[in-house]
Amino acid sequence: MPYHLRFGEADPLRIRFAVSPLWETHSAVRVLARPRQQGYHLPWMRRIAGAARELDLGPLQLLMPLHGHSPDFLYPPPIRPVASFEEEIAAVRETDPALALDDFERALAETPGAAGTAAGRRMLADPAGAVGWLADLLEDAWEALIAPDWPRLRALLEADVAYHSRRLAEGGLERLLGELHPSFDWAAESATLRVAYAGDHHRPLDGQGLVLLPSVFTWPDVVSGFDPPWQPTVAYPVRGIGGLWAEPAGRASEALGRLLGPVRADVLCALTEPMGTTALAHLLGRAPSTVSAHLAVLRDAGLLTSRRYGHQVLYERTPLGIAVSQPGTD
Incomplete structure (x- = not known):
């Protein structure tokens, strides 16, 4: 069953693109545990293997079930088009413990036995402390896995935004959504964007618009499913990922x-x-x-x-x- 994102009258006017270093960090941690997603990223994985072994990624990956809910507060929709990692992780640290606890309970329930692990018990017993703990782990992952390559990643993501912004200007919303990813299906009669996924999620946009988030490490999937209070968001694979980790092809003639x-x-x-x-x-x-x-x-x-x-x-x-x-x- 797909995601269903239902547009109201004002929502097409409130579509925006964004780039998120926090999202890439979280998604990179997920890739390390998902062989299906590693394809294009094998050169990166070989290079960061030593650094990854030094990180404590288990608690973060415990909250990344193969299907189902992951805590939205750990990678909320970007607060502006290109926020810094420092800005985004500061917002994570300010999460309401009650909101975090709800996210923990839902995510841990997706994986049998997860709530009974030492990390799971720690999250459920002290959600406020767990928020800071997990933010620290994300910060470590950012520094080791993403920050050294962020200029390259950011360039690719911003090139995608520039390309699709032009396509939106040239052909309008229907054309843009039809081109972003094969799993997108725009139903004009109901003003609904359907996104094929192993789940069933219905979200009226209710005037909040939609954040379109190109992502390097989301490939090959499209990810949505954000619940209130978060702004509706769809992360999709960035264009040009095939050549991302390749060394520059020959110099000029x-x-x-x-x-x-x-x-x-x-x-x-x-x-x-x-x-x-x-x-x-x-x-x-x-x-x-x-x-x-x-x-x-x-x-x-x-x-x-x-x-x-x-x-x-x-x-x-x-x-x-x-x-x-x-x-x-x-």
């Missing part, structure tokens, strides 16, 4: 390097998706100040365009930039 200079040519060729200065510098192993100077020259030459998203500027190639950067014969 020798001829393009002679024309533009080798570093500037590499900057142009690396922009296969919209990207910010920090993420691009991380990808190329260059200082942000160096990359920023080259981006400015390429933009002035008409090879790149730029636009502001949140607190950063995203760069992408113009049609001329795409043509110039295509592989040729040296």
Whole structure:
């Protein structure tokens, strides 16, 4: 049975995209326990294996049943389009213990015997203390598993938001929802978004709108099911995940390097998706100040365009930039 997210008159005007480092952290912890989700992430898993062994992930994974309820308060819908991890984990620490206890009881009931484990008993006996304990574990997981790669992950997520925002502007809500994921089914007659999933969840949006959350580690699933008081949210696999962990494919051609200079040519060729200065510098192993100077020259030459998203500027190639950067014969 699918999720059913029913739109009211005002809800299409309150759709927003967001990026969440907390969601990626939580989802990465889930991936480590789910072989089905590991496919594209095997290079990452090999690299972080040692760090993961040093973490205490058991209590978090105890609250991640294969199907059924997981505590919403541990990864609430993002409070703004691109919140920092520090902002998001601070909101987790402020969770009402009564709300946390309800989440614990529902999640632990999904897995036989979970409530009777030492971790399960600790959560049920002291929900306020458990909130802080689990927040500490999430913070450890963020630092070890996600933070070192966050510039790369954030660049991919924000490129997805930029792409789908354009598609929304070009074709409207029905077209956008039809393209986000094969499991999405928009029923225009009832203004309901149905999302195929092993559950049955009905949620009227009631004027709150909908958060669309691209995710790296959610792949290949779509996740929804947030209950009040949380804003209705759907997390879906980000575009371009196939090349996420691959090393940059060859540098620019020798001829393009002679024309533009080798570093500037590499900057142009690396922009296969919209990207910010920090993420691009991380990808190329260059200082942000160096990359920023080259981006400015390429933009002035008409090879790149730029636009502001949140607190950063995203760069992408113009049609001329795409043509110039295509592989040729040296």
